[in-house]
Amino acid sequence: MNPAQPRLPDDRAFTQTVFVVIDFEGTTPKGHPPEPIEVAALGLQHVPGRGPVAGGFAFASFISPPAHAPLTRSDTAQTGITTADLSDAPSARLVLRRLDEALPPEPVLLVAHHAPVEANILYAYRTACPRLARTRIVDTRLLAKHLLPGLPAYSLDALLAHHGIAQPAHRHRAMDDVRVTAELFHRLLTAAARPRAITSLADLVRVATRAPRAAQPIQLELS
Template identity: 30%
Template sequence: MHIIIIDFETTGLSPQHGARPTEVAAVRIKNGQITDHYQSLMNAGVSIPAFIENLTGINNTMIRTAPPVHQVMHELAEFIGDTPLVAHNAVFDSKFLDIELAHIGLQRRQEMLCSLLLARRCYPHAPTHKLTDLIKYIGLPSDGHAHRALADVQMTARLWLHMLAHLCCTYHLSHVPLPLLAQIQRIPVHSLTRFMSHYCKGA
């Protein structure tokens, strides 16, 4: 399986209300291993609110000397190509990715799966499904600064690989194809066992 996990840090929650990205990171996973990564701060010409600075540690001084957003997005587009994408809360990251690509005349061609939705089905009894809370709940290593893009994609990569192993072990699968993962993240949590039973009988 070849996927890329992606994460944006931004000036706010919604690009429709003027928020812009301040940082992006992506890691490439091939055959269960991280093989490459891309990370960069970026300057979109938008001031970072104080509460975002406190959350991410990214401040306006850092952004002032960062490369312009269009340069970073061109580099990111080259890095991800048409490889399937994963993000933790993909609804958030896909909005920023799609709008920033549109600003430079490009369009996302691939599907983006959501590790948050998949985690809700793999670990329905977790107290929360926030990334850092899941990492603690499962007992995976955590390094770096949460809400910095590279640290977040590295944690998401560990979570993703753990969920694949969990599904393989639970349902006696040799591997979990991406189309199956796309189905799993959409079905109701209470229907997962029945769905997987039918899938395994037909596999």
Template identity: 35%
Template structure:
């Protein structure tokens, strides 16, 4: 894979407060540059949600209402998040969730394209008993010794997803082939059907 042909891409992960629809409590966006995660230009934000974090959500990611008390509300960081994401592709595991939540919080924002590593894993590693992030990390032998935070925190999950994406990218000689396998139908970046020239 020639990584110089890749578009501007950020691996994203979001964590919510457990409400439906969720309020954001954490966002991470990790650029891929030259075939590596670029932690030096990554963005990560803790956010105080307008509604309390549910006990279930706090057990999953460890972000309690007390921890988030001094964090800024979403309107204070939304501009920073938008500036980092504007003009980029995004990648995430089970990406329609992250795409939907970010779109709801950033009215008018649309990524150039959306890569779903869950969809990519099903194509690149057929027949696995599970395609959960933890299972894929184990199957692919991903080394997370340098990962920040812990599992289910946005920075950790974005970093793990980035390494997983780069590992699976070796199965695809070109970006277009990877995108064809990884972009869910109907999301930005999905191949458009060719028009039939005989129809008018």
């Protein structure tokens, strides 16, 4: 290892970025895309000697699903969320607008495990949460595949087990899943920094994010 090689904690863009870990729980109506019933988000920022740690920003809310995507028994069995929990919950548009407005100032990157799920929901509600929908998401699944090739599985549960991270008390509840994803992200960045496999925020963005659909230019069709 070359001592002169840049280090991730020395990258100014990395240390100034707030990483917002986000997770949705949802229903999966037949013939329709998933609809959120709960969202949680937790801000992480670099602390010298400790890496990205939680502090300063947290958000959680139940969400009332639309009529075509009601909560089912299987949803309750998986998440523990009941119809009583959702009885007075705000709509997805209202909750995501509140979350969008509550985000820390730039620069911000989102973090999620298997990010297309979160990205698709944010895109579907992009008019309510334009900033969220245009923000890149660091996918801990992609990051793990880059840093740990050859693992038999890259699900959240498999990666928690690989890193010796305890299952949360309420797996498949949004904030519990956010907290263990934050811990996984921290472990992966630690693994990346030691051999200097990732030395900058630009490296991290390159290997573990995809451009959000809402940020892509609209192509007009020719008639």
